[in-house]
Amino acid sequence: MKRAKITIVGAGNVGATTAHWCAAAELGDIVLLDIPEAGDMPRGKALDLMQASPIFGFDSKVTGTNDYADSKCSDVVVITAGIPRKPGMSRDDLLATNAKIMTAVCEQVKRTSPDAIVIVVSNPLDAMVQQAQKVTGFPPARVIGQAGVLDTARYRTFLAMELGVSVEDVSALLMGGHGDTMVPMPSCTSVGGIPVTSLVKPERLAEIVDRTAKGGAEIVSLLKTGSAYYAPAAATAQMVEAIVRDKKRLIPCAAYCDKQYGVGGYYVGVPVVLGSGGVEKIIELELTDTERAAFTKSVDAVKELVATMAKLV
Structure with a gap:
């Protein structure tokens, strides 16, 4: 059985770190691709990563390139x-x-890998994934935005820090757009099976949600010269794993909603079953009135973003 072929377009911090996580987990052979102006940089990073393989014991092949021909017939x-x-x-x-x-x-x-599943990480995420599906023309189930896994990871991290517990025991869900309008789901958040509302006061929970929504901006302000990449890359690698290993993970992703949650024709963060077919199912939850109002506001923000993009492109 051949290994999956995973192409990562963009060999910057997020792309290269995604290649790192994917290679270490032996998710497949990896092509790290960047524009010709990047010169030999993707080749250098790929070679460096390959030289780590004897130490960590992975056999994934990592190739750096500026040529899309090297990405031909990618699975992801x-x-x-x-x-x-x-x-x-x-x-x-x-x-x-x-x-x-x-x-x-x-x-x-579209030209080189017409059967691929596409994971979009670029920001502003909700608009970028909409544009990716429009340009490729791929079935919406095969074009997915990475945001929910990252946002949920940040939320779980802050909750674990607040309560002094293992991150492994924190289970959470966030929906809506990627950014300030993300929608927390307290009814789907628990710590060791205990509802988070029994452990964290509402006002403090609201502060944690606000920090989560601004999590990327907080890191940008600290780094000064860049943005987050370890967690975004780890979140992306988890999605890649769900696809190439057909894990059927139930995780939040930016998925194309066609009447689900009352949304018609837009990508928005919702819980999905992610497997070898891409988004294999969107899970529809019963939202409270408060959650529904917040979700509607978030969807409206996504629609406005997409409309603005349509005028600019």
């Missing part, structure tokens, strides 16, 4: 390409430039 394509956020820059500020980059990348992906 991860798109991290785009300009990074800088201090004081919102995700929306990235919209025009990254939409053009996404268009160029997806035209190549």
Whole structure:
């Protein structure tokens, strides 16, 4: 049985670290691809990673390239390409430039890997994944946005820090757009099976949710010269694993909603079953009135973002 072929477009911090996690977990052979202007950088990172293989004992082959021909017939394509956020820059500020980059990348992906499942990581996420599906023309189930896994991981981290417990015992769910309008789901959040509302006071929980929503901006402000990459890459690798190993993971992703949750024709963060077919099912939950109102507000923000992108591209 041949290994899965995983192409990562964008060999910056997020892309290269995603390659690192995927290789260490032996999820498949990896192609690390970047634009010609990047020169030999992707080859250098790929070679460096390959030289770690005897130490960590993985046999995944890692190839660095500037040529989409090397990505031909990929099973999974991860798109991290785009300009990074800088201090004081919102995700929306990235919209025009990254939409053009996404268009160029997806035209190549459509040509070289027509049967691939695409995971979009580039920001602003909800608009970028919408653009990726439009350009590739792939079935919506095969074009997915990575946001929910990262946002939930941040939420779980902060809850574990607050309660002084293992992150493994914190189970949580966030829905909606990736950013300030994300929707926490207290009814789906527990610690060792105990509802989080029994352990954390409402006002403190609201503060933790707010920190989660601004989690990326907090790291940008601390790094000064870049944005988060360890956690985004780990979240992406978890999605890749769910696909190439057909894990049927129930995790939140930016998925195309066609009437689910009353949303028609937009990508938004919802719980899905992720497996070898991509998004194999969207799980519809009964939302409280408060959750429904917050979700509607988040979806409206996504619609506005997509409409703005349509005018710019």
